[in-house]
Structures are given as C-alpha cells and as structure tokens.
Amino acid sequence: MSGVKHQKWWGWGVEGIGFNPEGKPNFAPFVKKAIGLDISKPGTPPKFEDLDVPAPVIDDALRTRLLDVVGERYLLDDDLDRVVHTLGKGVRDLMRIRRGDLRRVVDVVVYPADEAQVQKIVDLCVDADAVLIPFGGGSNIVGALEPMPAERRTVVSVDLGRMSKVLEIDDESGLARIQAGALGPQIEEQLGRRGWTMGHFPDSFNHSSLGGWIATRSTGMQSDKYGDIADIVRGLRAVRHGEVLALRPLPSTSSGPSVREMVIGSEGRLGIITEAWVNVHRVPEVREIVGYFFPDFTSGLDAMQEIHTSDAHTIVTRISDANETEMSFATQRAQKGRKKLVMNTLFGYLKRRGWDLEKMCLSYIGFEGGRRYVKQNQAIVKEIVTKHGGIVVGTGVGSVYDSKKFDTPYIRDFLLDRGATADVSETTTPWSNLKHLYDTTIEAANHAFDTAGTKGFIMCHFAHSYHSGACLYFTFALPDNDKATSYQNYDTVKRAIQQNFMDNGATVSHHHGVGSEHAPWMAEDISPAGTKLQRALLEGADPGNNFNPGKILHDGEPGIAMHSYDAPAPGGVSGRAEQVPSA
Amino acid sequence: MSGVKHQKWWGWGVEGIGFNPEGKPNFAPFVKKAIGLDISKPGTPPKFEDLDVPAPVIDDALRTRLLDVVGERYLLDDDLDRVVHTLGKGVRDLMRIRRGDLRRVVDVVVYPADEAQVQKIVDLCVDADAVLIPFGGGSNIVGALEPMPAERRTVVSVDLGRMSKVLEIDDESGLARIQAGALGPQIEEQLGRRGWTMGHFPDSFNHSSLGGWIATRSTGMQSDKYGDIADIVRGLRAVRHGEVLALRPLPSTSSGPSVREMVIGSEGRLGIITEAWVNVHRVPEVREIVGYFFPDFTSGLDAMQEIHTSDAHTIVTRISDANETEMSFATQRAQKGRKKLVMNTLFGYLKRRGWDLEKMCLSYIGFEGGRRYVKQNQAIVKEIVTKHGGIVVGTGVGSVYDSKKFDTPYIRDFLLDRGATADVSETTTPWSNLKHLYDTTIEAANHAFDTAGTKGFIMCHFAHSYHSGACLYFTFALPDNDKATSYQNYDTVKRAIQQNFMDNGATVSHHHGVGSEHAPWMAEDISPAGTKLQRALLEGADPGNNFNPGKILHDGEPGIAMHSYDAPAPGGVSGRAEQVPSA
Known part of the structure; x- marks a missing residue:
C-alpha cells in the first residue's frame, strides 16, 4: 500500500527468493x-x-x-x-x-x-x-x-522507506548526501549511474539502509579499503524533539567529544537520522577478487596479518576455517567438464604435496585501483601467501564468492524450516589474541553443545583487517527437533560464545550492534564506568525515554531483556572488564 | 622539586632555547x-x-x-x-x-x-x-x-609528568600501552629503542603529552599515514569519581555510541586519562621528505588533491601559500657556496620559464615504506606535480623542513617580546570548498586588519589530507605597539577568521580543540542540538561539575568565556549551522 517493499514477515529477503539445494549434491x-x-x-x-x-x-x-x-x-x-x-x-x-x-x-x-x-x-x-x-x-x-x-x-x-534518494554528489570532494531510508542497492544504483560507489557492502546489503548502518555502527565486507561506517559518514542530520541535529560534512574536527560518533551506534535512541554525507569513491578501473588455498587456518591467519602489515593494499582479506571451507564446497553447484577436471587435478596436486584436505582453508583477497597498482599489490600478496604455504587459485573461485556473498541468510531460513537453528556471533580482537580467541570460542561452543546434549557445528571466517587486529565471524548450527528444549539449547550455545568473547579480550560485536540482544554484556565490554557515560548521554538527551527505549542499555529491570527470553540472565558484571590483555 | 621539567612560565619551550635571527639576513x-x-x-x-x-x-x-x-x-x-x-x-x-x-x-x-x-x-x-x-x-x-x-x-x-612510561608493547599487534603523562620525545625514545614509532608528531610534539593529545583530539603532521589521535588510540583508562573507565584495546567495535570517542576530545571533563593503548608501527626502512615548488597556490592545491585520490601513498602532503613560502625563505640561514649557486640557478630557470617568484609556493611531501614502495609512490607524485606545473626540488629542502618542524612557536615568542602579536587558526573543509575558504579567510583577515587600523600579515599552509577534504592552517601577525588597543586589535582579527570558518563550511578547529577559546562557536559548529548532546554527556557524567568545568561548553553566563577577555562576545548562534554546502 505504501509502495515500500519489505522482506518476508517470516524470513530473509523478499518472497520467492530462497536457498535451493537442487544441483548441490554435497x-x-x-x-x-x-x-x-x-x-x-x-x-x-x-x-x-x-x-x-x-x-x-x-x-x-x-x-x-x-x-x-x-x-x-x-x-x-x-x-x-x-x-x-x-x-x-x-x-x-x-x-x-x-x-x-x-x-x-x-x-x-x-x-x-x-x-x-x-x-x-x-x-x-x-x-x-x-x-x-x-x-x-x-x-x-x-x-x-x-x-x-x-x-x-x-x-x-x-x-524511512520513502526517503531513499541520493540528494547530491559533491564530485570534487568525493562526498554524497543520501537519505537515511535508502537501501544498499538503491544507493549503489544511483551513485553508479554517475560513476561513484560508497563501497559499503555488509552481508545485509540488499535489505539494509544507510540510516540503519549508521545507527548500528555497521561495517561492510570491503572495509580494508573503505573503512567502517564510522569512517565513511562525515556529516548527518537527525530529527530530535523540536530540533534537527545538523552536522556538516567535515573531513576531521577537534570540536569536543564527537557528536557524529555519538549518533553512530545510537540505535534510534538520540533521534531519527534523516540523511548523511558519506565518502564516495570513483568506481575503480580494475576490481578483482582472487581465491587462495592454505594448508590450515593458522598459516592463513599468519598470512593475513603479514599482508596487512606489508606495503600491499587490499579491499578485503578473508579466510574461512576448515569447517567453513567444507561448507563453501557443500553449497556449490556440482562441477562439470573442464572445471571439475581442473579442481580434481588441483586437489590431487595438493595431496601429493602433503596437504590434509580436511584442514584446507579457502581465502579471498580483493584488489581495486589502476591496473598497474592492482598487479603490484597482487604480486606482494602472492609472495606472502607462498611464504606461508598457500597457493593462488585465481579469480574464478573469487568471482563465485563475489556473486554469492549476500546469500548466507537464505540457508539459515532453509534450515530453520527443516528443524535446525543457525546463528552468528562476530567480534574483533588484537592480532596477538586471534588464535587464542578462535580456539577458546570453538572450545566454548563445543562444550555448550555437550552441555545441551546436542550435536552441533561451528565454523568461522576471518575478515576486516585493521592495523591492530581483525574480526572473527563465527556461524553455528544445531538441530531444533524438540520444541521444548531447542530454544534453551540455542541460548546456551549463543551465551557461551558471547561470554567467551568477554572473557578473552574481544568485543561483544564488531558490526551487528547491541540492541537488546547484546545489552547484558555491555558493562563487561566497555566497563561499568563506560555504560554510565552512555547512560548519561542517552538519558540526558531523551528525558522522556521516547526514542527506542531499552536498547543498548536496559533499565535494569530483570527479565526485560529480549536476551533473557526463557533462560536466566548472564551472571552479572565480572571484574574482568578491568583487565587488558598483556603483550 | 618534583623532578618534572616544565616549559618557560612566559613562553614556549624550556629556558635557554629560543629563536635566533643571527645568520638569517632576510x-x-x-x-x-x-x-x-x-x-x-x-x-x-x-x-x-x-x-x-x-x-x-x-x-x-x-x-x-x-x-x-x-x-x-x-x-x-x-x-x-x-x-x-x-x-x-x-x-x-x-x-x-x-x-x-x-x-x-x-x-x-x-x-x-x-x-x-x-x-x-x-x-x-x-x-x-x-x-x-x-x-x-x-x-x-x-x-x-x-x-x-x-x-x-x-x-x-x-x-601527570611522573607517569611517562611505555608500559608494554604488543609486538604482534602493533599496540603499545603508554602512560598519559609521557611527552612526545619520551614516547618516541622508548618506542624507538624497540624499533617502533607511534608516528604522531603534532607541532607541539616536544612539549605535549599522550593524555593531552587524546583530551584535545590532536592530529600529527604525518596524519596522512598514521591518522588522527582518534584513529591511533584503541583503548584507554580514565579515572572518574570512585571508578576507572577501562576500555580494552580493540581494532573496532559496534557496542553503541563509542565511549572511546567520548573521552577523545573531552578536555578533562569526563575524568583523568591515565594511560592508553595506541597503534604503533615498525620504524620504516625508508623515510624521505621531498621538496617541490609550484608556480602558485591554486596549482599546488590541485596537485595535493590529485595525489590524494591517486594510487600514491604519502605520510604528509603539505604546501605553503606564497606568503608562507616567503616567510620560510626569510627564516633560513644565508646560503653559501654550492647551495647558493644551485638555488640561484634554479630561480633563474624558473623565471625564464615564466614563473612569478612572488607567487611561488613551497611544498613538502613525505614517503615511508620499503625502498621500492617509496620509489613507486614518488614516481606517481612526480607525474602529478609535473602535470600541475610544479617541479621536484629534492630531499635537501625536505630535510630542512623536517629538522625545523617544531620551531615555529619560538618565532612567535621572539616577536611577542619585540612588539608583535602572532597567532594561528586552523580548520578543515571539503576539497570543493578549500579555495573558497582560503580566499574568504585571507579577505576576512585583511578586512579585520583595516578595521583595526593596523598593518597585518597572514599566511597559510595546506596539510592533513583526508578522503573528502583537508586542513588549512593560517598564521597571522600584527604589530602590538600600543598596549591600549593591541589586545582588541588582535581579538578583532582572530574573531574574524574563526567566524569566517563558521560562515563558510569549515570547522572551529581541526586539531587544537575547544577549551574556552573556541567554545563560543560550538553551537554554530555542531548546531545547537549538537551542543545539547555534548552537554547531556558532560553534565550527566559529572553532576558536581568538578572536572575542568567551563571548557568546551560554557555555562551560559555572559563574560565567563576567556574568549571575551575584553571584547564583546560574538553575536550568538546564527542559523547558518543548519546549512550544508552544496555540491
């Protein structure tokens, strides 16, 4: 009626699009x-x-x-x-x-x-x-x-679905003023017509909006080049009671605690974002996603870090662990003819080289820029990959990843309708802590599967490199056959993973935000004093509690958290948030 | 007595060091x-x-x-x-x-x-x-x-002068935990011994501390590579009443409005910062500062922008306008022998090429990385400089800049003791607005000199490139012979420049902070709704108003601002803060 299209009321994406296992025999x-x-x-x-x-x-x-x-x-x-x-x-x-x-x-x-x-x-x-x-x-x-x-x-x-326009482009500055309700494809289509891209491609790209990205501190897949939404947004407007907060587009400023950064991640609690000035970039001459194999996750992680500290510039550096690599192959169409032959030959070669194919990890690295620049960067990366025992598979595998990158939620819904629960937990931590965090999280999840007395599966990929660390993105699944216990089983696993992040130097979420789901961990994530500062801001700015109340920080009433749906709340704030990992 | 050394009570730097005009005949x-x-x-x-x-x-x-x-x-x-x-x-x-x-x-x-x-x-x-x-x-x-x-x-x-230690270095992550009282040289000396650098070199480097940089949202000269302090600081600790705010070092997070960003720029109002985790980088294999000449400021600015949008990576891109270029030459030692010959030959060549040497602008661009990487970047830059009519002067001029880069405040004190006032105003604005902002600021200053009935001088340099814009840094001077009017004359000029920033799409300060000096412009800079959010945070977090009260935002009492020392306060908040420049 409104003319604004919505996703399915019961799942991801629009009606008629879903995961189809046909032709995927594995x-x-x-x-x-x-x-x-x-x-x-x-x-x-x-x-x-x-x-x-x-x-x-x-x-x-x-x-x-x-x-x-x-x-x-x-x-x-x-x-x-x-x-x-x-x-x-x-x-x-x-x-x-x-x-x-x-x-x-x-x-x-x-x-x-x-x-x-x-x-x-x-x-x-x-x-x-x-x-x-x-x-x-x-x-x-x-x-x-x-x-x-x-x-x-x-x-x-x-x-905000009617407010979906790119209002203006400042061609000289690489800035665009865009309405908050614009969805990913609406933004890229309007920018692309004039030769620009915002470069912000979160997994949710097809069904998420600029305002939502800002309100949740989103990060896109190509953040290695384009930055987090907090880097991309340079100015914005938000409607508050009786006034508009108006931040002009500025490359940088020292005017006190950043109000721009207060609105980023505010999840509707400081007002309704109506538009933003964002960095936009010329569509690059060359864009290539190259696939690589590594003999195991550890060697792959080492390579990712070395790439990031080298002189190479990438747009995305990503590696799946062995489980996620297996899942990737399992969701691919059956390969035929020459392609099948090439892959079989490759796997044979790797086996002869001593690789355990069960441990093999698939990696994607993206490059953009002038042709010469892309070649230079690919050469540096190839050298590092080789040094860590990996091999270049090429742009064929890369483009498969590129074309399927937004489709994972459909598999989640497919499983949900057939009796399995799947969810994700993602975080960041410094480089020195990545492997420890990976190991302890896998262990915590497996322990939780055991506690719940259920079979379960957990996989992980590394993405989003920063100077001091990176993101680990875990996906887990468990059967959901018994309605009486399945929610609790899921909850046990989810809590175990999030708590492990808190206990091991990682954050509650890298790019999904807080909402009511992650709110119970905020005092551990940013220390109790940190939640007091957030509370001072949110409550002081909205004395009537009219703007999306209860999100980010709860009012302290037990049971109000969506999180504690039918399981006890986590064991309160530990002293651990005061600790910092040592070198 | 405390063992902590301080600057002169009456000027910049320590006793015994100052500007010496001897040997500088110009x-x-x-x-x-x-x-x-x-x-x-x-x-x-x-x-x-x-x-x-x-x-x-x-x-x-x-x-x-x-x-x-x-x-x-x-x-x-x-x-x-x-x-x-x-x-x-x-x-x-x-x-x-x-x-x-x-x-x-x-x-x-x-x-x-x-x-x-x-x-x-x-x-x-x-x-x-x-x-x-x-x-x-x-x-x-x-x-x-x-x-x-x-x-x-x-x-x-x-x-915090006794708290000046680098406490630990996380070699694997490129992170260092440093006490807030450490001054620039103390930090670089301790890091340098282990092969690291923080890369943060503000003009005040020798006499400013990590805690001060964080509290004022500082930016260093090499921000093109190393980022602003807001990028560099990944975790911190700050003492508040009865508690420590403890933010662990995280590459990125989506846990609500960033508390890290609340403390950055808080100027003591949210507590006392005691230490921070900062990004540190391996001391690069090669570091070169190259000098360039451009026929005029406009062609230089165009080149700076094209360099920034090219595939080249620089650590600093800087160009002085004609006045600042003249000042640079005037503060140099008299050149002798071969150097003098080379420069005279060069100037002769440029004149024959049709350059008006009065309009000539001096530029410095810095490069770091592996030798090959530095060469590649220098080649891209050279091509762009040449395209815009500039010439490469070389690393000789560059290293002179590099060795003198912290000395400007001594000239200010030298003049102050001889009857002249000199001060600075700096800002950022999008690329599309840079030349307009430059022109209007020069005009506003000259108009203010006329209003005050005094001779005056203003010069400018461009530095700190960002994706969407850059910083313009103005320095102005006027004679201070008549004690009765000189303060008011100075104030007239300073106000005119700052107000011009507000009226023309620029911020109140790029890296000097707010204090009490810039506070009167905050409502214009971040809109009145923006100051309400800052006020909600600052007052909610410090109900007793015990932490550095009156800074960033005044209590609204007329005359309390240091700014309105002996001149009327600016004419209140205009509606202009609501405007955004159009493309």
Missing part, C-alpha cells in the same frame, strides 16, 4: 554429517493466520494527527505491517515467529515523505508520550527494532 | 615589510617578580589529605608552579602574562606516581567539592588549562 550429506539433520523433507514456513496479533494501542487523537501529517496511504496499522515492523531477522525473531510468540507489537507504522514530516511525527509522538522506533530495511539481528515487552505507551514505527 | 627585512616592525631592538621577556599572584584557596584538611597521597615532594603550591600550571601557551596566555593579568590561578599542583594515586586524588577532591584540571605538557593554546575566572572552589592541577 549439501544434504554435509548437513547430515554436521548436525544429523535430514533435509530431504520439505520445509514448513509458518502461516500468518496462525499468529495471534494483539490489537493496536493508540488513541484517536494521535492517530488523526499522524494521518494529517503523512496521509492515509502512508499510515498503516494492519496486522501484517505491524508484525513486519516489530521483529528483525535475528534467529530469535524467526524462531519466535514460528512459535507464534509475539509480545509487544508496534501499534502503527508511518512512512514520512521527508525530514519535515519526520519532525512533525517526532514532535507529535513525544508530546503525546509515545515511543518512536525508526525502521530501515528491517534486517537487524540484535533485537533493536522490537518494543520492550512491558511498554504500555503507544509505539510508532517510523519507516 | 628575516629582519621580511618582518619590517610584513608588519612594519623593527626587530633590531633587544626583546624584553617579562619578570616573574612583576606578577601579583593571588594566595591559594585550599583548606588544611584537603591539603593534608593530598599530601598523604603524593608526599611532600609531589605537592607544590609555590607561586611559580601555580602560574606554570594555570596558563597554556596560546598567544592570549602569553599576552596576559606580559601584562601581569592573572585571574584565577590554580591553588595547588599534585604529581601522582600512578593510577592508584590519581584515583585517591580524584576521590578526595570530588568529595571535598574541589575542581580537578589535568596537566600534561602545558602546551594548550585554546584556554583549556585555566580555571574559570569566577571559580570559588579549590582548584587542583593534576600534573
């Missing part, structure tokens, strides 16, 4: 081996009719005033729209959808046309003591979109 | 021409006996408790130490010193040995409702160290 045996699941049975997506959606809580006066602002077409309060705007796409959200477990559903959805309408909506809602939750692509996986369960006030979801 | 004529000043008369530095230092305000109980913490040697309340810890090294500070114009002088100086002592001092002072002002190298030039004039409570200066 997938079913892989899943069977990994988590004991038989995927031959057809999946059963949930039915909307089965949901019991509570009636909206809104008085006529506020509804009428909101209608006056946006018009009838752009105020929606039917059940489907309200449910779509209540949950994100985290596995907890999707498990709950499948159990009909809705709690506080947003009461009304409005689609403002421009910043002036956002201002009117914000002022009306705060004056009426309603709650405002901004909505971009709805891809959040940390519970940042859902109202708090005990919320009694009217909850208004502000969908 | 300097006196240059100053005469620029601002009509005859420098042949000897300078008259002020005498400490002439100062009337008010008695300290502290009750015996607090003094005794502080003594118990640090011991007799490390609590100082003699007049000299109190004055040294009250003022920074801004030209306003030094003009006031020369007039005996002290206002609120700090009451006592303590030198804690470690973080535990800082915690005790902080707790004692907040419990006694005293004011705490942290002190590093004392080089601040924006009035961040001085108590507010109306402060009635006891003011304690916490000098």
Whole structure:
C-alpha cells in the first residue's frame, strides 16, 4: 500500500527468493554429517493466520494527527505491517515467529515523505508520550527494532522507506548526501549511474539502509579499503524533539567529544537520522577478487596479518576455517567438464604435496585501483601467501564468492524450516589474541553443545583487517527437533560464545550492534564506568525515554531483556572488564 | 622539586632555547615589510617578580589529605608552579602574562606516581567539592588549562609528568600501552629503542603529552599515514569519581555510541586519562621528505588533491601559500657556496620559464615504506606535480623542513617580546570548498586588519589530507605597539577568521580543540542540538561539575568565556549551522 517493499514477515529477503539445494549434491550429506539433520523433507514456513496479533494501542487523537501529517496511504496499522515492523531477522525473531510468540507489537507504522514530516511525527509522538522506533530495511539481528515487552505507551514505527534518494554528489570532494531510508542497492544504483560507489557492502546489503548502518555502527565486507561506517559518514542530520541535529560534512574536527560518533551506534535512541554525507569513491578501473588455498587456518591467519602489515593494499582479506571451507564446497553447484577436471587435478596436486584436505582453508583477497597498482599489490600478496604455504587459485573461485556473498541468510531460513537453528556471533580482537580467541570460542561452543546434549557445528571466517587486529565471524548450527528444549539449547550455545568473547579480550560485536540482544554484556565490554557515560548521554538527551527505549542499555529491570527470553540472565558484571590483555 | 621539567612560565619551550635571527639576513627585512616592525631592538621577556599572584584557596584538611597521597615532594603550591600550571601557551596566555593579568590561578599542583594515586586524588577532591584540571605538557593554546575566572572552589592541577612510561608493547599487534603523562620525545625514545614509532608528531610534539593529545583530539603532521589521535588510540583508562573507565584495546567495535570517542576530545571533563593503548608501527626502512615548488597556490592545491585520490601513498602532503613560502625563505640561514649557486640557478630557470617568484609556493611531501614502495609512490607524485606545473626540488629542502618542524612557536615568542602579536587558526573543509575558504579567510583577515587600523600579515599552509577534504592552517601577525588597543586589535582579527570558518563550511578547529577559546562557536559548529548532546554527556557524567568545568561548553553566563577577555562576545548562534554546502 505504501509502495515500500519489505522482506518476508517470516524470513530473509523478499518472497520467492530462497536457498535451493537442487544441483548441490554435497549439501544434504554435509548437513547430515554436521548436525544429523535430514533435509530431504520439505520445509514448513509458518502461516500468518496462525499468529495471534494483539490489537493496536493508540488513541484517536494521535492517530488523526499522524494521518494529517503523512496521509492515509502512508499510515498503516494492519496486522501484517505491524508484525513486519516489530521483529528483525535475528534467529530469535524467526524462531519466535514460528512459535507464534509475539509480545509487544508496534501499534502503527508511518512512512514520512521527508525530514519535515519526520519532525512533525517526532514532535507529535513525544508530546503525546509515545515511543518512536525508526525502521530501515528491517534486517537487524540484535533485537533493536522490537518494543520492550512491558511498554504500555503507544509505539510508532517510523519507516524511512520513502526517503531513499541520493540528494547530491559533491564530485570534487568525493562526498554524497543520501537519505537515511535508502537501501544498499538503491544507493549503489544511483551513485553508479554517475560513476561513484560508497563501497559499503555488509552481508545485509540488499535489505539494509544507510540510516540503519549508521545507527548500528555497521561495517561492510570491503572495509580494508573503505573503512567502517564510522569512517565513511562525515556529516548527518537527525530529527530530535523540536530540533534537527545538523552536522556538516567535515573531513576531521577537534570540536569536543564527537557528536557524529555519538549518533553512530545510537540505535534510534538520540533521534531519527534523516540523511548523511558519506565518502564516495570513483568506481575503480580494475576490481578483482582472487581465491587462495592454505594448508590450515593458522598459516592463513599468519598470512593475513603479514599482508596487512606489508606495503600491499587490499579491499578485503578473508579466510574461512576448515569447517567453513567444507561448507563453501557443500553449497556449490556440482562441477562439470573442464572445471571439475581442473579442481580434481588441483586437489590431487595438493595431496601429493602433503596437504590434509580436511584442514584446507579457502581465502579471498580483493584488489581495486589502476591496473598497474592492482598487479603490484597482487604480486606482494602472492609472495606472502607462498611464504606461508598457500597457493593462488585465481579469480574464478573469487568471482563465485563475489556473486554469492549476500546469500548466507537464505540457508539459515532453509534450515530453520527443516528443524535446525543457525546463528552468528562476530567480534574483533588484537592480532596477538586471534588464535587464542578462535580456539577458546570453538572450545566454548563445543562444550555448550555437550552441555545441551546436542550435536552441533561451528565454523568461522576471518575478515576486516585493521592495523591492530581483525574480526572473527563465527556461524553455528544445531538441530531444533524438540520444541521444548531447542530454544534453551540455542541460548546456551549463543551465551557461551558471547561470554567467551568477554572473557578473552574481544568485543561483544564488531558490526551487528547491541540492541537488546547484546545489552547484558555491555558493562563487561566497555566497563561499568563506560555504560554510565552512555547512560548519561542517552538519558540526558531523551528525558522522556521516547526514542527506542531499552536498547543498548536496559533499565535494569530483570527479565526485560529480549536476551533473557526463557533462560536466566548472564551472571552479572565480572571484574574482568578491568583487565587488558598483556603483550 | 618534583623532578618534572616544565616549559618557560612566559613562553614556549624550556629556558635557554629560543629563536635566533643571527645568520638569517632576510628575516629582519621580511618582518619590517610584513608588519612594519623593527626587530633590531633587544626583546624584553617579562619578570616573574612583576606578577601579583593571588594566595591559594585550599583548606588544611584537603591539603593534608593530598599530601598523604603524593608526599611532600609531589605537592607544590609555590607561586611559580601555580602560574606554570594555570596558563597554556596560546598567544592570549602569553599576552596576559606580559601584562601581569592573572585571574584565577590554580591553588595547588599534585604529581601522582600512578593510577592508584590519581584515583585517591580524584576521590578526595570530588568529595571535598574541589575542581580537578589535568596537566600534561602545558602546551594548550585554546584556554583549556585555566580555571574559570569566577571559580570559588579549590582548584587542583593534576600534573601527570611522573607517569611517562611505555608500559608494554604488543609486538604482534602493533599496540603499545603508554602512560598519559609521557611527552612526545619520551614516547618516541622508548618506542624507538624497540624499533617502533607511534608516528604522531603534532607541532607541539616536544612539549605535549599522550593524555593531552587524546583530551584535545590532536592530529600529527604525518596524519596522512598514521591518522588522527582518534584513529591511533584503541583503548584507554580514565579515572572518574570512585571508578576507572577501562576500555580494552580493540581494532573496532559496534557496542553503541563509542565511549572511546567520548573521552577523545573531552578536555578533562569526563575524568583523568591515565594511560592508553595506541597503534604503533615498525620504524620504516625508508623515510624521505621531498621538496617541490609550484608556480602558485591554486596549482599546488590541485596537485595535493590529485595525489590524494591517486594510487600514491604519502605520510604528509603539505604546501605553503606564497606568503608562507616567503616567510620560510626569510627564516633560513644565508646560503653559501654550492647551495647558493644551485638555488640561484634554479630561480633563474624558473623565471625564464615564466614563473612569478612572488607567487611561488613551497611544498613538502613525505614517503615511508620499503625502498621500492617509496620509489613507486614518488614516481606517481612526480607525474602529478609535473602535470600541475610544479617541479621536484629534492630531499635537501625536505630535510630542512623536517629538522625545523617544531620551531615555529619560538618565532612567535621572539616577536611577542619585540612588539608583535602572532597567532594561528586552523580548520578543515571539503576539497570543493578549500579555495573558497582560503580566499574568504585571507579577505576576512585583511578586512579585520583595516578595521583595526593596523598593518597585518597572514599566511597559510595546506596539510592533513583526508578522503573528502583537508586542513588549512593560517598564521597571522600584527604589530602590538600600543598596549591600549593591541589586545582588541588582535581579538578583532582572530574573531574574524574563526567566524569566517563558521560562515563558510569549515570547522572551529581541526586539531587544537575547544577549551574556552573556541567554545563560543560550538553551537554554530555542531548546531545547537549538537551542543545539547555534548552537554547531556558532560553534565550527566559529572553532576558536581568538578572536572575542568567551563571548557568546551560554557555555562551560559555572559563574560565567563576567556574568549571575551575584553571584547564583546560574538553575536550568538546564527542559523547558518543548519546549512550544508552544496555540491
């Protein structure tokens, strides 16, 4: 009705697109081996009719005033729209959808046309003591979109989907002014027409928005070159009660604690972001993603670090561990003819060279720039890869990765409909701690699988290099056959992994944000004094608690966290956050 | 007595070091021409006996408790130490010193040995409702160290000079844990012994500390490679009332609004920084600073931008305008023999090529890395320089710049003692706005010189390239012969320049911070809504207003700003902060 398209109410992406195991003969045996699941049975997506959606809580006066602002077409309060705007796409959200477990559903959805309408909506809602939750692509996986369960006030979801334009490009400065509701493809399409790219490609790219990226401190796959969203965003505008926060585009400034950085990661709690000035780059002459194999994860990690400290410049440096490498092969189409021959020859050669193919790790490294520059960088990388025992596989494998890079969530939904739960936990830590963190996390997950008495699978990739460290991205899965215990089993594993991050010098999340999911670990992540500073800012800036309350920091009421859905809260704040790892 | 050395109470650097015009025959004529000043008369530095230092305000109980913490040697309340810890090294500070114009002088100086002592001092002072002002190298030039004039409570200066150690180096991650009181040379000496560098070289390097750099959002000369201090600092510890804020070293994180970024630029208002984890880099194989000449500033700026958007990697890209180029030559030693011949031949060649030597601009570009990498980058730069009409002068001129890069403040003091005022204003703006900002700032300054009815001189250099823009750094001077009007004349010029930044899409300061000097422009710089967010944070985190009150944001009392020393406050907040420059 609004003209704004949304993802499936029950899963990732739009209706009609999903993971298809046909022509991928290795997938079913892989899943069977990994988590004991038989995927031959057809999946059963949930039915909307089965949901019991509570009636909206809104008085006529506020509804009428909101209608006056946006018009009838752009105020929606039917059940489907309200449910779509209540949950994100985290596995907890999707498990709950499948159990009909809705709690506080947003009461009304409005689609403002421009910043002036956002201002009117914000002022009306705060004056009426309603709650405002901004909505971009709805891809959040940390519970940042859902109202708090005990919320009694009217909850208004502000969908920015109509505000999706690139407003201007400053060609001379490499800056573009873009509306917050623009989704990844809308941004790149509009920029691309004029020869520019923002270079920000998170996994959620197709279904996430500029405003969402800023609000959650997002990072894209090519951050080695383009930086985190915190680097990319140079100015922004956000609507607060009775005023617009207006930060002009500046390359750098020393005017006090950075207000730009306060809004980045604020998850709707400081106002509604309406537009931003972002760094944009000329589409490069050459862009190549090259595939590499390493004999094991350790040698691969060593190579990644050496590449990062060398004179080489890359756009992405990524390596999967052996489990994720196996999963990659398992989701590929069966290879035929010459391709099959080449791969078999290659594997034969590696075996003869003494490689244990069960331990082999697949790596992708990306290059951009002038042709000569790309060649120079590839030469440096090749030398380092070879030194660490790896081999260059080439751009064929690289382009397969490049074309499939946004598709992983579809596999998650496919499994969910067939009786398995899969989720992700990602973090960063200094280089010196990477292997330790990897080992302890795998161990913590396996221990948690044992505790839960279930078969389970965990895999990992390394990505996002920084001067002092990098990101480890874990994906885990376990069977979900017994509805009585499966949520708790999942929760046990998820908690064990996140707690291991806290206990071993890593952060609660590198690029997924906090929401209500990660909030219980904040005092350990940034120390109790750190949460006090965040609280001073968030509460001081929003005394009525109208802007997406309960996210990032809870109000301290036990049980309010989405996180503690049906399991006990983690054991409070330990003294460990005071420690710093030693060299 | 404390063993911690300080700068001159009346000027830059330590006693015995200053600018010496001998052997620089072009300097006196240059100053005469620029601002009509005859420098042949000897300078008259002020005498400490002439100062009337008010008695300290502290009750015996607090003094005794502080003594118990640090011991007799490390609590100082003699007049000299109190004055040294009250003022920074801004030209306003030094003009006031020369007039005996002290206002609120700090009451006592303590030198804690470690973080535990800082915690005790902080707790004692907040419990006694005293004011705490942290002190590093004392080089601040924006009035961040001085108590507010109306402060009635006891003011304690916490000098971190004893906390100057590199505590550990994480060799594998390129991270070092360093105490906040360490000055630039102390840091580089300790790191250099183990083959590392932090690469952070602000103009104040010799007399500024890590804690000061963090508290003011500092940037070093080689930021093109090493980044701003906000990029370099990955974790930190800061003492607050009853607690330590402890942020572990993380390459990147998405845990809500960045607390790390809240402390960076907080100027003592969120607590006392005791140590930080910073990025450190291996001392490069090759480091070269190359000099270039351009026919004029415009062609030079175009070249700087093209270098930055090319595949070349530099550590510093800098170009002086014609006035600053003339000043550079005027402060050089007389050249003899072969050097003189080479330069004369070069100038002759340029004249024949049609250059107007009065418009010629001197540029320095720095390179680091492996020998081959440096050569590749120099080749790309040479091609771009040539395309824009410039020529390579070589590493001889470059190394002169490199050896003199920290010396400019001595010339300022030399002039001040001989009847001239000189000060700086620096900012950033997007590339598309650089030339407009340069032109309008020069015009605003010249107009202000006319308004004040005085001769004046302004020069500028470009430095610190970012993706979307860069820094312009202006230095201006005017004669200071008439004590009755000279301060007001200076103030007229300084205000005109800063206001021009605000009116033309630039920030109040790129790397000098806010203090009390720039505070009046904050609402224009970050919009009134931005100052509300800063206020929510600063006031919420320090309800008793004990931590360096009045800095960054004033309490709104007219006349409290150091800025409005003896001139009216600027005309309030204009609506212009709401505008963003269009492409």
